[in-house]
Amino acid sequence: MAKSNALLIGTLSHTRKEWQAISEIANLHEYPDGSREDFLSKCRNGDFDGVVALYRSNDSNKITGNFNDELLDALPKSLKFVCHNGAGYDNVDIAACTKRDISVSSTPVAVNAATADVALFLMLGALRNVTQCFQAARKGNWRGDFKLGHDPKNKILGILGMGGIGSAVATRAKAFGMKIQYHNRSQLPTKEEDGAKYVSFEELLKTSDVLSLNLSLNASTRHIIGKAQFDMMKDGVVVINTARGPLIDEAALVDALKSRKVWTAGLDVFEEEPKIHPGLLEDENVVILPHIGTATFETQRDMELLVLDNLKLSITEGRLITQVPEQKKAKAKV
Template sequence: MSQRAALLIGNIAHARKEWQDVGQIASKLYEYPEGGSRDDFLSKCKSGVFEGLFALYRSNDSNKVTGNFNDELLDALPKSLKYICHNGAGYDNIDIEACTKRGISVSSTPIAVNDATADVGIFLMLGALRNITQSFQAVRQGNWRGNFALGHDPKNKTLGILGMGGIGQAMAHRAKAFGMKIQYHNRRQLPASEEDGAKYVTFEELLKTSDVLSLNLSLNAKTRHIIGKAQFDKMKDGVIIVNTARGPLIDEAALVDALKSGKVWTAGLDVFEEEPKIHPGLLEAENVVLLPHIGTATFETQRDMELLVLDNLKSAIKEEKLLTQVPEQQKEKANI
C-alpha cells in the first residue's frame, strides 16, 4: 500500500487517544493546530510539508484557521489527498463540487448531532411559545415579571419542519410528546416508516398552515434565504420561527421586520446570518430567544462527533470509502 498519511487540522478534545491510534494504520500523522493562519497553512501545503497526505480530519472550529475549503485551498493541498473527514453536520464552508472534480470524497457527522440539536430546537421552541425572554430579562434586572405577556401551549399546535432529515425527525419525535401535530416538506416525500405519522405537504402549504416553523435543512446556494419577505407574507399571523440549522437560511433583515410587524410573534434562534455578528434588531427584540450556536455543545455529542470523524478517517485509509459521505457525492455516484 502506498503512503497514506493523515492530517489533523485543529484540535481533538474528547478522542485524543483514538486519534493517536490512527497512527497504527496511517503511514504518518500530521497535525496543524489552532493558532495558525490560512496563509501559513497554504504555504506549508505548497512546500510539501504534508507529504503523502491521503486523508485529513477537519475539526469543528478549524475554519477560523484555514478559512473555507475553496478552489485556492484545494489547489494547494497535496494531489495525494483523497478524503476530507469534516467534524460537523453542516459543511457549507467546503466546496463539495470542487472536491468532487478533484476526486476528493467528503464526509460529515450526521446522526451524531441529531439528539443534541433537536433538544436545543425544542428548548428554543418552548421558550418562544412562552415568550420567555421578557420574563428572563426582567427577573434578573429585579423587575419581577416586567413587560409580562401570556404565552402559548404547544398542544394542538402545528409544527412545520422544513428539512425532515435526522435532526428534523428527532425534532418531530420530541414535539409529538407535547401533543403537537407534525407536518413537513422535503424535496421528496419520505417513506411512511420514516414519517412516523407526520404529514407531507408542499412548501407553500407548510408556510401557510404551520403555527411553528422549524428550519432543519442544510445551507447551499439553493437554500440561502429560503425564508425571506415573500415567505413571511404567506405565513400565519403570529407564526413562531425556530432555526437551529444555518443562519443564512433566513433573510435576517426580513425576520426583524416581521417580528416588528407582529407577523412573526416570536423566534428561537441558535444560528445567525453573519455569525458571530447578530442583527441589532434581534438583539433589541424582547420577543426573540437567542443562543450562540450551541446546538451540539454537550460532552457526549462532541465526543460522538469526533469518534464518527475518526471512524470515517480509518475507513478511508483502510478501505478507501467513507461511512457518512455527504449526500451530494452519493447522488453523483448513483448517476454514474
C-alpha cells in the same frame, strides 16, 4: 507496506487517545493552529505531501478558512478524503472537491439528539415568550412587562427539512401534543414519516403555527425564508432555526417581528455570526442562543469519534461511512 499519511487540522478535545491509535495504520501529521496564509505556504512547500486523508476539526475554519478552489489547489495531489467534523459543511466546496476526486464526509446522526433538544428548548421558550421575563427577573424586576404565552399542544409544527434532526424534532414535539407536517424535496417512505403529514413548501408556510428550519445550507437554500415567504405565513407564526443562519433573510425577519407577522422566534444560528442583527437583539420577543446546538460533552465526543471512524475507513478501505449526500447521489447516477 508503507503507511498512508493523515493530517489533523485544528485540535481534538475528547479523542486524543483514539487519534493517536490511528498511528498503527497511518503516519500522523497535525496543524493545530496558525493562519490561512501559513497553511497555504506549508502546503505549497510540500509539508503535507503524501497526505491521503485529513480530519477537519469543527474549530478549523477560523484557522484555514473555507475549503474553496484556492485551498484545494494548494493541498497535496495525494489527498483523496476530507473528513469534516460537523453536520453542516457549507464551508467546504463539495463541487470543487468532487471535481478533484476528493470524497467528503460529515457527522450526521451524531448531532441529531442534541440539536433537536435545543430546537425544542427554543420553541418552548419562544411559545412562552420567556426572554423578557428572564431578563427582568435577573435584574430584580420580577416578571417585568409580563405577557401570556402559548401552549404547544394542538399547534401545527411545520418542519422544513425532515432529515435526521428534523425527525428527532418531530419525535420530541409529539410528546407536547403537537401536530406534525413537513416538507422535503421528496416525500419520505411512510414508515419514516411516523405519522407526519407531507405538504408542499407553500402549504407548509401557510398552515404552520410553528416553523422549524432543519435543512442544510447551499446555494438553493440560502434565504429560502425571506419577505415573500413571511408574507405567506399565518399571522403570529413562531420561527425556529437551529440549522444555518443564512437560510433566513434576517432583515426580513426583523421586519416580520416588528409587524408581529412573526410573533416570536427562537434562534441558535445567525446570518453573519458571531454578529447578530441589532433588530434581533433589541426585540425581547426573540429567544437567542449562540450556536450551541451540539455543545454537549457526549455529542462532541460522538462527533469526533465518527470523524475518526471515517478517517480510518478511508485509509483501510478507501471509502467513507457518512459521505455527504451530494457525492453519494452523483455516484448512484454513474
